Amino acid sequence: MSFDTQLKTEYQDKVVWVTGVGQGIGLSAAQHFSKLGAKVIGFDKHFSDTTCLYKSVQCDLAKLTELEATLSELVAQGLAPYNLINVAGVLEFETIEHLSLAQWMQCQTINNSAVFLFIKACYEHFKTTQQGSIVTVGSNAANTPRQKMAAYCASKAAVTQLTLTAGLELANYGVRCNVIAPGSTLTPMQTGMWRDESGANNVIAGFPQEYKLGIPLQKIATVDEIARSIVFVASQLSSHTTMQVITIDGGATF
Structure with missing residues (x-):
């Protein structure tokens, strides 16, 4: 049986929650699961675009x-979901010196505390059904x-450990919890940090003065590349993978 056939068999009429x-x-993840x-x-x-959604909240x-x-x-x-996919996130781009408490809390609340509520809401369901998985999109940060990314880095570190702890607690119930940690990906969050049309090339080359390596693969990830990884890790094709952080950044943080 091909991978595509296995996935379609697994996901037919399954409820999948995707944030962001x-x-x-x-x-992209929602479209792939649909x-x-x-x-x-x-x-x-x-x-x-709501055409791929069974229900928009x-x-x-x-x-x-x-x-x-x-x-x-x-x-x-x-x-309640068969898969819980936590993608939503925000970035506050500022040095610690000038970062406001409101900016700090915005990152912690959306990137971490909201994920806690999603996991907690589904916890008893996962224990009862003893199937499915949780995938959280973290970050290589x-x-x-990263300079000017203290709030973001801290929130992604926190949500990574939250997800891995959920994986430890739910392992006895056969429920897997993993983190996909992208690097630079072609999203509005990424392009919002670019100063001009040379932004992509600058990211690929790196910023030595900011102690940031470039990308050995010489390209920025697409959203589909990350989404396909989410689908694979969430599915039974990855049935023995849990409590792992899978970094997808073209070698930027080797």
């Missing part, structure tokens, strides 16, 4: 109390500090 489906990696037959429930503040991940109630309601409706 408004654009970028989240949208093509495999999954019923994708997508979460975001704004949506650019408009929400602000920074409003934790409202988010907790929304997730509880979905579970009560019988829409969780282990490699």
Whole structure:
């Protein structure tokens, strides 16, 4: 049986939650799961394409109390996920000296605390069904500090350990939890840091003055490259993989 056939068999009518489906990696992941037959429930503040979604949930991940109630309601409706895919994230680009408390909290809340609520909302379901998996999109910046990215790096380090701890706790129930850690990927978050049209070339070459290596593969990742990795790790094709951080950055942090 081909990999594609195995995936379609596994995902037919399965409920998959994906956060951050408004654009970028989240949208690409939602599209890939949908093509495999999954019923994708997508979460975001704004949506650019809902054709791949079984249900769209408009929400602000920074409003934790409202988010907790929304997730509880979905579970009560019988829409708890087979796969939970945490993609949504924000970047605050500023030195520690000039970083405000509000900016710091924005990163911690959306990138980490919201993921905690998603995992917690699905926890009992995963224990009961004893199937499925959680994949969190972290970052290679969780282990490699970047100038002007203290809030982001800290939040991604925290959510990495949150996900791995969930994997340890859920291992006895056969539920796997892994982290996909991308490097520079062609998303609005990435291009938002570019000063001009040479941005891509600069990222590939690296910034020695900022102690940032370039990318040995000489290219920036596409959202589809990251999304395909998410699908693989989430699926039974990767059935013996849990509590792992899989870095996909073209060799930038070797």
